[in-house]
Amino acid sequence: MGYVDIHGHYAWDIDDGISTKNEAEQALALAREQGISDIVATPHFTSGFMSSDIKDIALDRINELKELARQFDINVYSGCELMLNENSTEVVEKDLFLPIENTHYVLCEYNVIKPTDSFMEHFDDYLRAIIKKGYIPIVAHIERYFHSVLDIDYVQYLIDLGCVIQVNTTSILDKQSLHHKNAMTLLDRNMVHVIGTDTHRAQGGRIPNMQECYKYLVKYGYPKAYCQLLMDENAHQILLDKPITHPKYKRHLIKKMLHHK
Structure with a gap:
């Protein structure tokens, strides 16, 4: 299985992600080691703070990244x-964004620094502008917006609205964090559709780590078919502009108990 990284800031020197071409090469090499065969380059676009030529600038750099990634057999x-x-x-x-x-x-x-109340009060209104235009929103790293208590009902509301839910590998692997707890709760409830790395660096935190995440989830008790759906199959469906599959899996509790011994 080749993993699809649906969310990553590999395109260098255009946001707070990878800063240089050399670092991009290092990140791509690590991605290849982690079994990643496909990457969606997702540079930050912030509503209200973008010039009219931002799409052209981003596409030029993404095209450079495409050429560089061929050396690593990555699309x-x-x-x-x-x-x-x-x-x-x-x-x-004004069409100032790049669909996948x-x-x-x-x-x-949404701004992860803002309070959870702000996220829950405003985010769905902003999403409706995307939906009204005929697009399907993928909600990035939803586990990071809840700073105390995860509101399952609100996440389900976003799913019912037509959103695709994405969580970060880093959150899943950071076992002591609230983000980890939130992500695992959503996985247990089949409320995650895709997993991405949200890569920002080639070293340290927020790096390409799909294989590491896959192994952890399987060892934790999630069926391989579930992990493959979230880390490969649904992302491929997105790239083909086709409907995703909503997961219906159960975690193997015995494996979880063995893992924590």
Whole structure:
């Protein structure tokens, strides 16, 4: 199985992600070691803080990344991570964003620093502007917006709205964090559709680590078919502009107990 990294900041020197071409090479080499065969480059686009030529600038760099990634037998696809805020409607109307590889899917986020109440009060309104335009929002790293208590009902509301839910490998692997707890709760409830790395670096935290995450989830008790769906199959469906599959799996509790001994 070749993993599809649906969310990563590999395109260098255009946001807070990979900073140089050399670091991009290191990240791609690590991605290859981690079994990643396909990457969606998702540079940050922040509503209200973008010039009209941002798409051209991002696409030029993503095309450079595509050429570089061929050396590592990795396919790169275009996209962005669109920060939604009070300016989102204007951004959508002016088409100042990059859907994933010219599909109807758009990776969207909210400011993770803002309080959870702000996220729950405003985010769905901003998402509706995307949906009204005919696109399907992928909610990036949803586990990071809840700073105390995970609101399962709100996540289900977003799913019912038509959103695809993504969580980060880093959150899953950071076993002592609240983000980890949130991500695992959502996985237990079949409320995650895709897993991505949200790569920002070639070393340290937020690096390409799909294989590491896959092994952890299987050891934790999740069926291999479940992990493959979230780390490969659904992402491929997105790249083909086709509907995703909503998971219906159960974790093997015996494996979990053995893992924690």
